[in-house]
Amino acid sequence: MGEQPSGPSEETRVFTRVLSRRYSVYTVGALIFIAALALMERKGWPRSWIGGTFLIATVVVYAAIGLLSRTTDEAEYYVAGRRVPAIFNGMATAADWMSAASFIGTAGVLYLQGFAGLAYILGWTGGYCLVALLLAPYLRRMGFYTIPEFLGARYGGTLPRLVGVSAAVLVSFVYVVVQIYGVGLITSHLTGFSFEIGIFVGLGGVLVCSFLGGMRAVTWTQVAQYIVLILAYLTPVVWLSINQTGSPFPLFTYGQQLEQVGRREQELLNDPREQAVIQQLRVRAEDAQRKLADVRQAMVDDTETMTAQVRALRAADAPLARVQQAERRLATRPQTEADASAAYRQERNVAQQRAQPLAGMPPMALPHASGDPQGDAAARQQYESTQRNFLALVFCLMLGTAAMPHILTRYYTTPTVLEARRSVAWSLFFIALLYMAAPALAVMVKYEVFTHLVGTPFDELPGWIRRWSKLDPSLVSVEDLNGDGLLQLAELHLGTDVIVLAAPEIGGLPLVVTYLVAAGGLAAALSTADGLLLTISNALSYDLYYGMINPRAPALRRVMLSKFLVLVVALLAAFLASMRFADILQFVTAAFSLAAAAFFPALVLGIFWRRANRVGATLGMLSGLAVCTWYMVFNHPTLRQLFGVTRPLQECRWWDVDAAAAGVFGVPVGALVLVVASLLTRAPGPAQARAVERMRYPSTERPGH
Amino acid sequence: MDKPGAAERAPVRHDGPVDDPSAMSGLRGGLRRDFWRHVGFWTAFGVLGWLVLTCGVVWLARDLDRWTIAQVPAGYWWAAQGAIGGFLVIIVVYCIVMERLEAQFLNLGGDDEPSSGFPSGGAPLAEPGSGPKHG
Numbered sequence: 001m002g003e004q005p006s007g008p009s010e011e012t013r014v015f016t017r018v019l020s021r022r023y024s025v026y027t028v029g030a031l032i033f034i035a036a037l038a039l040m041e042r043k044g045w046p047r048s049w050i051g052g053t054f055l056i057a058t059v060v061v062y063a064a065i066g067l068l069s070r071t072t073d074e075a076e077y078y079v080a081g082r083r084v085p086a087i088f089n090g091m092a093t094a095a096d097w098m099s100a101a102s103f104i105g106t107a108g109v110l111y112l113q114g115f116a117g118l119a120y121i122l123g124w125t126g127g128y129c130l131v132a133l134l135l136a137p138y139l140r141r142m143g144f145y146t147i148p149e150f151l152g153a154r155y156g157g158t159l160p161r162l163v164g165v166s167a168a169v170l171v172s173f174v175y176v177v178v179q180i181y182g183v184g185l186i187t188s189h190l191t192g193f194s195f196e197i198g199i200f201v202g203l204g205g206v207l208v209c210s211f212l213g214g215m216r217a218v219t220w221t222q223v224a225q226y227i228v229l230i231l232a233y234l235t236p237v238v239w240l241s242i243n244q245t246g247s248p249f250p251l252f253t254y255g256q257q258l259e260q261v262g263r264r265e266q267e268l269l270n271d272p273r274e275q276a277v278i279q280q281l282r283v284r285a286e287d288a289q290r291k292l293a294d295v296r297q298a299m300v301d302d303t304e305t306m307t308a309q310v311r312a313l314r315a316a317d318a319p320l321a322r323v324q325q326a327e328r329r330l331a332t333r334p335q336t337e338a339d340a341s342a343a344y345r346q347e348r349n350v351a352q353q354r355a356q357p358l359a360g361m362p363p364m365a366l367p368h369a370s371g372d373p374q375g376d377a378a379a380r381q382q383y384e385s386t387q388r389n390f391l392a393l394v395f396c397l398m399l400g401t402a403a404m405p406h407i408l409t410r411y412y413t414t415p416t417v418l419e420a421r422r423s424v425a426w427s428l429f430f431i432a433l434l435y436m437a438a439p440a441l442a443v444m445v446k447y448e449v450f451t452h453l454v455g456t457p458f459d460e461l462p463g464w465i466r467r468w469s470k471l472d473p474s475l476v477s478v479e480d481l482n483g484d485g486l487l488q489l490a491e492l493h494l495g496t497d498v499i500v501l502a503a504p505e506i507g508g509l510p511l512v513v514t515y516l517v518a519a520g521g522l523a524a525a526l527s528t529a530d531g532l533l534l535t536i537s538n539a540l541s542y543d544l545y546y547g548m549i550n551p552r553a554p555a556l557r558r559v560m561l562s563k564f565l566v567l568v569v570a571l572l573a574a575f576l577a578s579m580r581f582a583d584i585l586q587f588v589t590a591a592f593s594l595a596a597a598a599f600f601p602a603l604v605l606g607i608f609w610r611r612a613n614r615v616g617a618t619l620g621m622l623s624g625l626a627v628c629t630w631y632m633v634f635n636h637p638t639l640r641q642l643f644g645v646t647r648p649l650q651e652c653r654w655w656d657v658d659a660a661a662a663g664v665f666g667v668p669v670g671a672l673v674l675v676v677a678s679l680l681t682r683a684p685g686p687a688q689a690r691a692v693e694r695m696r697y698p699s700t701e702r703p704g705h
Numbered sequence: 706m707d708k709p710g711a712a713e714r715a716p717v718r719h720d721g722p723v724d725d726p727s728a729m730s731g732l733r734g735g736l737r738r739d740f741w742r743h744v745g746f747w748t749a750f751g752v753l754g755w756l757v758l759t760c761g762v763v764w765l766a767r768d769l770d771r772w773t774i775a776q777v778p779a780g781y782w783w784a785a786q787g788a789i790g791g792f793l794v795i796i797v798v799y800c801i802v803m804e805r806l807e808a809q810f811l812n813l814g815g816d817d818e819p820s821s822g823f824p825s826g827g828a829p830l831a832e833p834g835s836g837p838k839h840g
Contacts, residue, residue, distance in 0.1 A: 115766070118784040122762065125789045129755040132796040133748050137803070251786065255776025365781045367766030391763045398759070418804060425796045432789045439785040608745075696741055698807040 008085065012415050016085040019223075023088075027227050033057065034231075038512040047511055051190040054515045058228060058522065059205040065221045070212035074555045077214030077562070078145040078538060079412045084219055086419040090426020092219045093410045095226035097124075097401075097431060099175070100182025100525035101588045103229060106435070107503070108496035110442035114364045116386070117442070119393040121435050123592075125428060126394070127401020132424035135402055136411040138607045138695045140420035144412065146535075147405040147599065148543040154606040154691050155614040156684065158548050163621045167598035168405040168539045173573065175404075175591040176532040180206075180570075180577035182525035189471065189501060190518045196578050202522065203574050206529045211566050214559070218530045219413060225523035230433055232520020233500075237437045240444045240507045254440040257447040261364050264450040268489055269357055273482060277490040280481040281355035288348035295341045299334070306330040359490045364446060385656045393589070396663035400592025403599035405539070406531040417698065445499055448506050454489045461487065464505035468498055476502070533573075537565035589660035590632060597624035597666025601674050609675075610692050616678030624670025628662045635659035740810045744803070751799045758791045 008016070037050055075081050084092065102124065110117035144150050148164030155161075180199055183206075187198030241250035244257060268274055291298035310326045334340040353360045362369035368390060371383025401407065414420040453462075458480050468476035475495035478487060494502075501521060504513040541562035546553050553561075602621050605612045633639045634652040636659035645652075654665060766780035774782040 115781060115784065118781070122759065122784060122788055126755060126759055126792050129751065129792050129795050133751045133755075133799055252775050255773065258777055258781070365770075365778050367770065367780045367784070373767060387763065391760070394759060394763060418807070421800050421803060425793065425800055428789075428793050428796060432793060436786050436789055439781075696744075697737060698810055 008419060009415065012083065012085050012419065015083060016087065019085065019088055023223060023227065026224060027231075030228060030231065034512065034516060037515075038510060041510060041512050048192055050511060051192070051515050051518070054519045055187065055190045055201075055522070058519050059202075062205055062221045062224065062523075062526065063208040065224055066208045066212050066217040069217035069220050071214060071216050072556060072559050074559060076216045077559045078542065079409075080214075080216040080219045082143070082413055083415050084413040084423075086414060086423035087426050088223050089219075089410060089414050089419070089423040090430050091226040092222035092413075093407060093423065093427040094430035094434075095222040095229060095523070095527035096218075096410055096531040097407060097427070097528070098229065098434060098524050099528040099588065100179050100186070100521060102434070103233065103521045103524035104182065104186070104497050104500045105588075106500075107438045107442045107445070108494075108499035110439055111446055111494070111499045112361055112496055114362045114369060115367045116362070116369075116390060118439070119390050120397065121438060123394045123397025124401060125431060125435055127398040128424055128428040128431070130398060130402035131407070131411075131427075132421060134604050134607065135408060136420045136424050137417045139408055139603075140411050140414060140417045141695050141698070142691070145409075146538050146543055147408055147603075148539055149547065151602060151606070151617065152543070152547065154688060154695075155602075155612070155617045156688050157614050160602070160614055160617045160621070161543055161547060163618055164599070164602075165539045165543045167594070167621060167625060169536050171404070171591050171595040171598065172406060172532045172536045172539075173569070174587060174594070175406075176529055176536070176569070176573045177576045178587050178591075179525045179529040179532065180573050183522065183529065184577060185497060186501070186518050186521045186525065190515060190522070199574050199578055202526065203570055205522075205526050206533065207567065207570055211563055214562065215409075215413060215534060218527075218534055221530065222527045225527040226430065229520040229523040229527075230430070232516045232518075232523070233434050233441075234437060236504045236507065236509060236513055236517055237441045237444070239509055239513065240448075240503070241440070243507060243509075244444055244447060250440040250444065251436060254443050257443050258365055261443060261446050261450055264447075265358060265363055268450065268454070271488075273484060273486070274357075274488050274490055276482040276484075277488045278355050278357070281351045281490065285348050285351035285355060288344045288351060291344045292341060292348065295337050295344065298344065299337070299340050302333060302340075303330070306333065354490060354493065359492065364443065388655060389658050389661065392657045392661040392664045396589070396596060396661040397592050399596035399600045399663060399667050400594075403595040403603065404592070405595070405599070406528075406535040408603075409535060409538075410531070441503060442499065445503050445506055449492070449494075450489070453492070453506070454487060456487050458485055458487060462505065462508075464502050468502060529570075529573075533566050533570055536569050537562045540565050586660055590662075593628050593632070593661065593663030593666060594625065596663035597628035597670055600667050601671035605671065605674055607692075607695060609678075610689065611678055611683055612674060613678045613681055613684040613688070615681040616674040616676075619677045620670045620674025623673040624666040627669045628666030631662035631665055632659050635662070736810070736813055740806065743806055747799060747802050747806070751795050754795050755792065758788055758795075762788050 037045075037053060041050060071077055073081075102120075106117070106120050109120060139147075139150060142150055142153065144153065146168075148161045148168060151164040152158070152161030180203065183202030184195045184199035187193060187202045188195045191198070191201075193201065237250050238248050241253060242248055245253040247253040291302075306326065306329055310323065310330055313323045313326050334343045368383055368386040370386050371381070372379040373383045374380075375383070411420045411423065414423050456462075458478070461478065465476055465478055469478065472495075475498040477493045479491055480487075481491050482488065501518060502514075504510075504517055541558055545561055546558045598621050601624060602612075602617045605620075606617065631652075631654070633643050634645055634647065635649065639645075639659070640649075657664065762780075762783045766784060769780040769783060770778040772779040774787070777785070
């Protein structure tokens with residue numbers, strides 16, 4: 001390219017070489033560490049030691065990188081000195097991006113929901129097109145520290161920036177709670193600590209990084225975490241593929257497994273034993289329904305039945321474990337009428353769900369399986385509604401991707417605009433490595449479960465089932481419903497979050513792979529939590545405190561305040577996470593909807609439409625958020641209960657779109673309000689016009705800015 | 706493949722007398738407008754590709770299932786793997802096109818504004834020259 005200003009500068013090239021060497025050494029070290037642990041496993045180390053070693057070693061390494069990168073310099077703290085080369089920023093973004101939900105949830109959703117789960121794969125990758133085309137280069141050209149700061153400069157005044165701060169904090173906080181939940185889940189799986197202790201142990205790892213070194217420390221740990229998480233994800237996938245098909249390239253061979261899963265699905269659908277279990281589950285659902293009609297009487301009856309059971313087991317000299325189990329059931333039965341009614345309702349819903357064919361899982365490869373475009377009117381309508389919801393979710397996740405403050409901030413850290421754009425391509429490449437493998441993993445796990453696990457006698461069930469069901473029965477549970485002593489598919493319940501974490505054990509791989517996967521999940525959760533905490537604390541300290549409250553605060557105090565806020569926010573999030581909200585993916589989707597509705601129109605129109613002004617942006621962001629929140633509150637079952645919404649669900653639903661995908665309404669409404677309000681008010685002033693000029697046109701870039 | 710039009714239609718064809726300041730300022734207005742129009746065109750093109758790919762994968766999934774790719778029903782394969790590759794191609798092509806466009810813009814001196822070195826952080830915007838306000 002000669003003397004043209006494109007292409008990385010000499011400084012960047014040298015730095016890239018240094019980094020490549022360091023991270024190669026690190027990767028080799030990680031591989032040696034894994035091999036050593038595999039050897040120790042052979043030598044007979046107990047599992048808790050291996051798990052503990054994985055946990056401690058990885059957290060210590062991240063903490064060490066964090067310590068080495070500690071800084072109080074402002075540019076280093078907020079944007080890692082703006083010298084992260086494209087490829088490494090790509091890795092850091094990938095780690096920042098791939099959360100606990102991506103790592104442990106995606107393959108699980110694909111396993112449970114088949115084609116419907118691909119909405120996450122599409123949504124979480126396609127969004128990068130929007131980042132590359134519409135946002136990253138322009139944000140980088142402005143060269144700020146935070147996203148609210150960009151809004152402030154483009155629109156002027158404090159209000160857009162203030163709304164930006166609130167939205168960034170809201171979105172990131174919802175998301176960080178989910179990450180910390182993931183940290184707790186994985187730590188307790190790794191070590192056998194309780195969930196609550198797990199949260200606080202993992203939190204230590206997060207804090208050391210973002211607390212000491214801000215973006216600089218977070219960037220370099222995220223690269224390290226990416227390497228761990230991708231090794232951890234691909235190892236079981238490749239290994240399972242070799243075991244099942246003999247090929248180390250699952251992407252090209254998982255088709256065979258998919259075909260066999262399809263065949264097995266047909267067999268299981270016609271299996272009389274499956275149908276017997278389904279019949280049992282229907283009876284149970286009806287039972288629960290009957291109990292709901294008269295809860296008080298049902299509670300009395302239940303107590304009697306359970307007491308009788310305990311007595312009968314004692315009289316029959318049953319094994320101690322079974323007696324204790326019955327006693328525990330009696331002791332932990334719901335005590336109040338409200339609790340009992342909730343428990344019965346839960347029981348009914350679970351039984352109904354599991355009484356569906358194939359334990360409620362749609363056929364793996366069939367798109368939009370719950371309807372049929374060739375069927376009767378109801379089936380056609382169902383098909384269309386499923387398709388619409390799929391598309392809505394995909395768009396919501398894509399627009400949310402292009403509006404997540406913690407992701408967009410990462411593109412401030414590259415040396416030049418050009419590197420920012422390239423690093424989006426690298427980000428998607430590194431993300432694709434995992435997301436392309438996820439469907440293959442889901443299919444291979446399903447193959448393993450359908451062909452090997454189903455039909456196993458109950459007393460020969462593999463150890464992971466017992467261990468996981470003890471850790472959390474909502475993740476794994478088995479029950480011999482038809483009493484034939486064999487496991488039927490409908491008798492096995494696997495939760496979303498367990499598929500990836502248990503995949504090595506399901507496939508019969510060595511223990512060390514199990515813990516490697518757990519360490520990868522931990523890396524994914526920690527890296528995302530790091531990025532999010534930093535975004536929240538920077539928005540509060542840099543934008544709110546320095547930008548609005550005390551513009552004369554010295555740089556050192558700003559950084560110190562930011563560090564202090566990281567601590568406070570992390571503790572608050574840990575406290576909320578310890579309350580254990582169920583179903584990790586739902587909240588993530590909600591965060592994406594909110595981010596999309598709040599930021600996407602204001603950012604994109606701010607760049608591509610000169611006329612967008614302060615009033616428009618403020619109203620646009622607020623109305624987008626309002627519509628999004630309203631739709632969620634009125635349509636999400638839990639939120640409806642929480643806010644006491646009485647309006648019937650049918651009246652609140654628009655085009656039958658699910659609550660989580662509320663962003664698809666928030667974004668267009670926000671954009672429309674922004675346009676109309678901008679046109680009705682005065683055009684932006686000269687300072688804002690200059691800001692638009694500046695972000696649109698390239699200039700001879702000086703690295704370091 | 707060489708993207709047709711990127712290099713050819715970019716403002717490189719305006720080879721005006723670069724060292725004549727009065728001619729330059731006239732050209733620069735055109736150059737800047739031209740540059741932004743090209744950026745707009747390629748961006749819209751990319752966004753369109755993104756939109757078609759996304760909607761196509763979702764809407765046509767069942768119809769695509771008539772074929773298989775690597776033994777996977779094509780509808781599933783496109784949603785699981787193909788689309789990601791497509792997105793990556795869009796980004797990479799866009800990077801290449803934009804890098805050329807920007808290099809040409811700078812070579813023609815489109816950036817001779819005093820505000821080219823940006824203050825980072827919350828400093829007020831630098832005073833730019835009398836650059837044209839309309840794109």
